[in-house]
Amino acid sequence: MIHMNPKIVGLGTTFLLLLIFGAVVVAPRYTNPESDRVSDTYRPRTDLEEKGRALYISYGCQYCHTQYIRTIDWDLGADRIAQAGDYARDTSPQLGSNRIGPDLSQEGGEHTDDWHFAHFRNPRWTRPESIMPSFSYLAPEERKAMTAYVQSLGGRSADGRVERQWHWRRQAIAAYQAGVDENIRWLHSKVPDGWLRVPNPYPITDASFKRGEVIYQRHCLGCHGPVGDGQGPAVAEIYPPPLNFTTLKRHGIAGGATGGMLYYQIMNGITGTAMPYFKRELESEKIWDVSNYVARQFIGIVDANQEPKGIDAAFEPVEKK
Ligand code: HEC
Ligand code: HEC
Incomplete structure (x- = not known):
C-alpha cells in the first residue's frame, strides 16, 4: 500500500495534469488529420x-x-x-x-x-x-x-453569395434610376409568371387584418415606413430605397399588384437590395396576412379570396348568400 505523503501527492498530481494535457492538447494536434488542414470553403482574409x-x-x-x-x-x-x-x-x-x-x-x-x-x-x-x-x-x-x-x-461559400448580391444590385440600381415605372416593371419581371396571377387565398377578416398589421410593425416598418411610402428611418442608409407601396396602385392588379406577387417578393426578398427574404422567419399564413395588410392599407387594391377560389377552408368565415 502506498503511504500518502506530500511528495507522492505532488508527483501524482503533476503526472495526472501532464496526462490530461497530453490527451486534450498534444494528442489531438498529432492524431487529428484535420487540425491544420483548411476546409474547402476556407480562404485567407483581406x-x-x-x-x-x-x-x-x-x-x-x-x-x-x-x-x-x-x-x-x-x-x-x-x-x-x-x-x-x-x-x-x-x-x-x-x-x-x-x-x-x-x-x-x-x-x-x-x-x-x-x-x-x-x-x-x-x-x-x-x-x-x-x-x-x-x-x-x-x-x-x-x-x-x-x-x-x-x-x-x-469563406468561399459567402464569396459566391456576395457576388450574387452585387450581380443583382447593379441591375436593381439601374432599374431604380430609370424611374418608378421601369423599376416596378423590372421588379415584377423577376417574379415567376404564375405568382403574378395568383390572388391572395386568405380572406380579410378583422383578426387577419390585425395580424397583418402587427407583422408589418414587427418586420417592415423601419424600411417601408408607418404609412407604406418607403420613408422609414432606414431610408437614410438604404439604396435603392425601400419601395413606396402607393406607387403600385397605378399598376393595378393586372399589372402585378396581386397577392401572389406580394407573397413571392416577401418570401424570397429581392437579392441585391436591402429587402430581406422572410421565408425562414414567417410561416405561410403570416406572409399572406401581411400581403393583405399592405394591399388594403397602402396600395388600395385588394384581391383577397377572389373567384375562382374553390371550396373555402373550414376556418374561413361563411359568406351570407
Ligand atoms: C431593410 C429594409 C427592408 C425591410 C425590413 C423590408 N423591406 Fe420590402 N423592400 C425593401 C427594398 C429596398 C425594396 C426594393 C426597392 C427597389 O428595388 O426599388 C423592397 C421591396 C419590397 C416589395 C416589392 C414590391 C414589388 O412590387 O415588387 C415588397 C412587396 C416588399 N418590399 C414588402 C415588404 C414587407 C411586407 C416587409 C416586412 C415583412 C418588408 N418589405 C421589409 C426594403 C425592405
Ligand atoms: C446584446 C447582444 C448583441 C450584441 C452585443 C451584438 N448583437 Fe448582433 N444581433 C443580436 C440580435 C438579438 C440580433 C437579431 C436581431 C437583429 O437582426 O438585429 C442580431 C443580429 C445581427 C446580425 C444580422 C444577422 C442576420 O442576418 O439576420 C448581424 C450581422 C450582427 N448581429 C452582427 C453583430 C456585430 C458585428 C456585433 C458587434 C459589433 C453584434 N452583432 C453585437 C444581438 C447582439
Whole structure:
C-alpha cells in the first residue's frame, strides 16, 4: 500500500495534469488529420476583413453571436456544419458561447452592405423588435471594416453569395434610376409568371387584418415606413430605397399588384437590395396576412379570396348568400 505523503501527492498530481494535457492538447494536434488542414470553403482574409475581425472582438460581438453550427442545430438550417478546417488559421476562433443573436458563421452575402450599414446604425431600423445594441458610434472606416468582415463569414461559400448580391444590385440600381415605372416593371419581371396571377387565398377578416398589421410593425416598418411610402428611418442608409407601396396602385392588379406577387417578393426578398427574404422567419399564413395588410392599407387594391377560389377552408368565415 502506498503511504500518502506530500511528495507522492505532488508527483501524482503533476503526472495526472501532464496526462490530461497530453490527451486534450498534444494528442489531438498529432492524431487529428484535420487540425491544420483548411476546409474547402476556407480562404485567407483581406486586411480590411482582419481589421473588422479585431473590432468584432473588441466590441464584444461574440458575447451574443456564435460562429459554429453543429449537427444538433438543425433548427438554424444546418446548411453547413462547422468543420475544424474552417478555423484552421484563426489564432482565437470566435466560436462564441451565447446565441442571443443568430449564428453568424454563414453571414456573408445574407444581406447587402447597405442593409448592414442601416443595421449597425440602428438594428431597430431593419428589425423593429431587435435587442441588438446600436453601433452608431462606429467611425465610417470602422463600419466599413466590420461590414467587410461580416460579409466574409462563410469563406468561399459567402464569396459566391456576395457576388450574387452585387450581380443583382447593379441591375436593381439601374432599374431604380430609370424611374418608378421601369423599376416596378423590372421588379415584377423577376417574379415567376404564375405568382403574378395568383390572388391572395386568405380572406380579410378583422383578426387577419390585425395580424397583418402587427407583422408589418414587427418586420417592415423601419424600411417601408408607418404609412407604406418607403420613408422609414432606414431610408437614410438604404439604396435603392425601400419601395413606396402607393406607387403600385397605378399598376393595378393586372399589372402585378396581386397577392401572389406580394407573397413571392416577401418570401424570397429581392437579392441585391436591402429587402430581406422572410421565408425562414414567417410561416405561410403570416406572409399572406401581411400581403393583405399592405394591399388594403397602402396600395388600395385588394384581391383577397377572389373567384375562382374553390371550396373555402373550414376556418374561413361563411359568406351570407
Ligand atoms: C446584446 C447582444 C448583441 C450584441 C452585443 C451584438 N448583437 Fe448582433 N444581433 C443580436 C440580435 C438579438 C440580433 C437579431 C436581431 C437583429 O437582426 O438585429 C442580431 C443580429 C445581427 C446580425 C444580422 C444577422 C442576420 O442576418 O439576420 C448581424 C450581422 C450582427 N448581429 C452582427 C453583430 C456585430 C458585428 C456585433 C458587434 C459589433 C453584434 N452583432 C453585437 C444581438 C447582439
Ligand atoms: C431593410 C429594409 C427592408 C425591410 C425590413 C423590408 N423591406 Fe420590402 N423592400 C425593401 C427594398 C429596398 C425594396 C426594393 C426597392 C427597389 O428595388 O426599388 C423592397 C421591396 C419590397 C416589395 C416589392 C414590391 C414589388 O412590387 O415588387 C415588397 C412587396 C416588399 N418590399 C414588402 C415588404 C414587407 C411586407 C416587409 C416586412 C415583412 C418588408 N418589405 C421589409 C426594403 C425592405
